[in-house]
Amino acid sequence: MIIKNLIKINNCPICKSNKITFKGLIRSKNTKIDNNFSLKLCKNCNHRFLSKFPKIKYLNSLYKKNSNHVFGHDANEESQKKYFKKNGFKSVISLNKHWIFKYVDFNNAKKYLEIGPGLCRMYKTFYEKGWECNGIDLQPFIKAPGIVKSFKYVKKNTKNIAVAFDVIEHTTDPIQLLNNINTKLKVNGLLFLTFPNADSYKSRLLNSNWSMVVPLAHINFFSKKSCELALNKSNFELIHISSFSLVEPKRLIKNFIKLPAKILLDIIKLDINSIFLRISEFSLNILDLMHGDQMKVVAMKKRKLNHKLNY
Template sequence: MKKINKNCLKNHSSLICNICGSNNIYRIYIRKQNNNLYRCLNCNLIFIHPQLSIKELKSIYSKIYFKNNDSQVCGYQNYIGDKSNIIKTSEKRIKDILKIYPNKGKILDIGCATGFFLESAKRAGLDVYGVDISNYAVSMVRKDLRKNIYQGLFLEYDFPDEYFDIITAWDYIEHSLDPKQDIQKAYRLLKKSGLLVLATPDIDSLPARIMKDKWMGFKDIEHLFFFSKRTIKKIIQDVDFCIIKQKYIGKYIDVRFFIKRMEIYSIFLSKILKFFIPKVLLSTSIYVNPRDILCVYIRKKK
């Protein structure tokens, strides 16, 4: 990925920012895949252009997306095989939500994938619903949960107004074709005082600034928008939402995966870890928080 010299910035006024509607858009990075990165100078949103079509987007989330050897570029190394870690992460996140919103009711998970988070939510006593673009992922959802799981785009499915108590979107909004419409729809579907929880890579985080084009948030294919605290605050301005809490969150991973992921940043350090860590510990689950995934808890005002 090649950074553009500031003195060579070219205005792309034909482009419109998804959040603020400004056409004060400049290209900031050139990428090999031709979906270059652009910044809105009005609200600071960063996004790719050209955007993917719905057909192109749906084609990404096939079976290979959830198990491949190039997960730093697209998808996951082994999503199904990592279920135990995902469940542990989900249980931690559910506990955090219920501390803020203890009134159990209906929860909708946007981008629910194979439904592992919803399994944890159901065990916690919530009435679970989910939607995901991937036909493969939805087919892998546990049978007793499938009746309330919908395959397709979030904007393609409708529910009654003020139907849900909680809506979650874990690592979803950066994949969306229209984040602003998603936020507006989530607002309409939430009950008064309901809770929206968004988690997304923070492009203004310290790891992102240090790692630059090696940062994991710069997925080459499926990440369409890149958010920060500032742009999340901006995207909820047009609806009656208020941010009640925000923090960086991590997840449980195996030591083996951690070492493998370190190769992206330092092959030398990865080799040292591989040499000194006993093989018996490679499958050990650890909680890792590099402080670059921003989680925002947002309440719908009364």
């Protein structure tokens, strides 16, 4: 890890408080990152963040060159990217079901913006319904009609909805990102976000061992409070915020049925450590179903108050 590309962070990136505590050194399979970062917690707004942030230019260059400093944490990621590169946007299958469809009538085509559309499934859904779509993605192989490299290519005050799924945790300046999105939306336009939930049981129990804590992919970990603050600072009104879990109940039940046999085998092998790991993983997944380690948010662009007007 090149030190000159990193900036030490002493205050909360969201509320600017200096009441910060240390939550543990971060281990990584990537040797250049292993033990190089620690996890910090803001006592004022419960926001969690890396002890050092990469400089923006450096971070952008990592995304552009598909660096293992920011990718490679998901086993399926590479094969899905290969498929997209080979078969292109036309092969992308749109979505039938999604929680955001509760808030949007996608049959009524308007103007859509997505930040980090990645493999473009949501993007394709709106595109197919005839929406005027724009997307911003740093990865050069993400090619689809309307995908551009930066915000400057998107007209201001034009978009009816904006989507940024699993994006704000990747940026060093989430408030700037939210401000940029805000300028592109019409007044009352809706913003949809998902991100790792710093208030979740997994986050609070595991701290720097939480699977979402992966430098330099994830930099900021929002709590409900820090998310509300960030939205407020960027001219959004919070409409909905709730946690959800990526744990599949069916899979958990299957694992539960197999658990006694697996533990029995561990006892025969005298592998106490394995028994401990199995029970703790199972318990954490149960807790996660109760208070998931992901968050979903709906917010609305507010009308800006014009302070120059005197009534």
